[in-house]
Amino acid sequence: MQLILHYDETYREVKYGTMGLQDIDNKMLMGINVTPIVALLYTPVLIRFFGTKWMMFLAVGIYALFVSTNYWERYYTLVPSAIAIGAVIVPLWASLGNYIIRMAQKYYEYANYKEPHVQEQRKAPRGACHKYIILFQTVFFNFFYLSFVIAEMPMVFFLNQYLSPHDHTLFSVKECGTSVTHGTLPGLNKTVLQTLPRSLNLIIVESVLMGVAFLSMLLILILCGSAYRPTEEIDLRSIGWGNIFQLSFKHMRDYRLRHLFPLFVYSGFEVLFVCKGFALCYGVCSIGLENLAYIIIAYGFSASIFSSLSLIMLKMPRQIPLVAGGVVHGFLIIALFCWAPRPKDLSQSGTVYLLTVLWGLGSALNKSGLSIILGMFYEDKERQDFIFTIYHWWQAMAIFVVYLWSELPMKAKLSIMLFALLVSIASYLWMERKISQGVNPRIPKIPKPRHKVRGYRYLEDDNSDESDSEKSDEQIDDDSTSDEGEQMAEADNRALRNGAEKDVQRQKREQPQYNYEQAVEEEEAGKNPGCKEI
CATH class of the missing domain: 1.20.5 (Single alpha-helices involved in coiled-coils or other helix-helix interfaces)
Structure with missing residues (x-):
């Protein structure tokens, strides 16, 4: 919503004059997309230092800080907050993925509390938690994709009443889809608002967004328990900060992770492509800007519903969801190669929504299947934050590539997408073949904790808690x-x-x-x- 308001030329001139708001928006996008490149260096250290729960709380707080800058939109408020968001994107999602796996494992301990290894706080047998990991990841993605729906509510209930009809906004648009030779949607009118929204109404909408941000912080603070026992958190920190810094890089020696790198990259490509490339060059170009929110809502609902299909991993091999999602996206990319919708033709809305729903099907199978496989491969609680850091860092790299290719022709973007998809599926099947052949992965050894903290944990050499x-x-x-x-x-x-x-x-x-x-x-x-x- 904010980017659409800032795109309108009249809105910028009336409210901000010569401040150069569009240039500020470009620098904001640069800060959000470029900053995560260095996240691999500090994400594990932040998660181990603050803890999984408090890292999520801190990251959501920075998101709330970014929302608060809408009250006073200036260069020195928008750009630093955008850089801060870019800095916490990878820590937020890495800690969130780690937290879901840990909750699945703790629920297994709760459901099987009579087992001897649970009572003695020993490691669970290999594969014992897989069922709970599948269930927890499925429920998470059911709710995660609903965030795409909720994010469009301000546009549906507020901004759409100010937008001009598609005959005005698309008056100069001559080509759509694969016919676009440069940029995202060339020819889109510079004035997309019929009337300017009142400042009081904008403040009300921004206050609602701030309330939602604070509510999410309270939910994390009140409802989310600790992912580890206090003694376990001390053990995780006590291996040494230098080792924590290095272990993300050392885990990349594992051939399973290396074979999943293309899938990590493609999962970053496909989400941004459907929300930006497809939604604008195919959706908005043919049925108008006033339907942009409904395209994203259709994608969110379909992905949320189809995420439940990952439950088939309870009865069928784990390869099926990932391969099926890749096949669906492969056919859709080929179809987009062959289809160039006509501008300002509302009769094509059915095709646009059908492709959106099918893309949501592929995204749901891809995201949920990939997170479940990572949880199955790396059940050790000492490794999960490193694994999810690597996963979301590669996604952030893919988002940076999408930011760079914004001026490429649509055919070039689709070619990159199709190539990344084919490489990722082939690499994943090769990894499964190695596993079936019994090839042992090269997993780095986690150093033993070196307890230097006194007064909190019972130490063998000097028990500082005893009277x-x-x-x-x-x-x-x-x-x-x-x-x-x-x-x-x-x-x-x-x-x-x-x-x-x-x-x-x-x-x-x-x-x-x-x-x-x-x-x-x-x-x-x-x-x-x-x-x-x-």
Whole structure:
């Protein structure tokens, strides 16, 4: 809504004069799209430092800050807030993906609390949480795609009543779809508003948006529990900040992640393409700007409903949703290659909405299937934030590429999309083949925690939480055990000495007896000869 208002030439001149609002909008978009490039360097550190829940809370707070800048639209408010949003896009989605997987695992522990490994807080068996991961990701994407619907409510209930009809806005538009040779929608009228909205009405709409932003912050604060136990969070931080910084890069050695990189990129391509390229060059170009909100709403509803199809992974192989979503998008891209709608022709609205709904089907299978597969592959709680950081960083790179290609012809954009789709499907099937052959992935070792924090966690070397009486009791126990050990050692030594003395006495007793008997025999033998001589 805000970009449409800023696009209108009359609105800019009346409200902002010579401030250069359109140039500010371009710099805002640059800040949002370029800043996430460096997010791989700091995202894991931020998540480990603040924690998963508080990282989500902080990121949503920055979104609320961006909404608040609409009250006072100036260069020094809009551009810094846009850069801040670009900086927290990857941390927000990485922490959100990590949080959903952790909630699925914790629900497994809740549902199977009688199991010995749950009671002893040991690691769950491999694959035990897969069912819950599928269910939680499905429910999440059911609600996530509804955000596309809710985001268009200000345009439906407020802005549409000020828009000019399509005969005016599309008066100079001569080509649509694949006939567009440069830009997104060349020829669109510079004045798209019939009348300018009153400032009071704009303030009311912006206040509603601020209320929604604060409500989302409160929901995270009140309803979302901690993703980890306090001792687990200390363990996650205690591996060293240098190791935390490096582990995102080290996880890229895993061939499973490398084979999924093209899918990460394509998932970023397809969402922005349907919301910008398709919606403008095919939808708005043929049925008017007043129907833009309904195109996005149709996409959101279809993707939300079709996200439930990912439940088939409970009974069928995991390859089916991703491959099926890729096949649907492949046919749609080929169809878009062959179709160039006529400008200002409302009779083509059925075709536009049908393609939108089918694109939502492919998007739902793609997004939900990819997140579920990542949750299945990386069940270790020590790795999930690194994995989802890599996933959403590649998506951010794809968004940056879409920002760069805005001036390319539509055929070039579709060619890039089709090439990325074919490479991603081929790479994914190759990965599944390696897994079926038993090729072991190269997973980096997570360093052991090095506990330096005192006063919070029970440490083996120095327990800072125990009282003085406990310490004295432990010292008495240690002294008593040491005294008992010394007494036992002395008893053993005494027994050995007594045994040695008895042996010596026995030898002494035997030695004189043997000599006395021998002397008597010799004496008797000596007397006999003497008697004979006498």
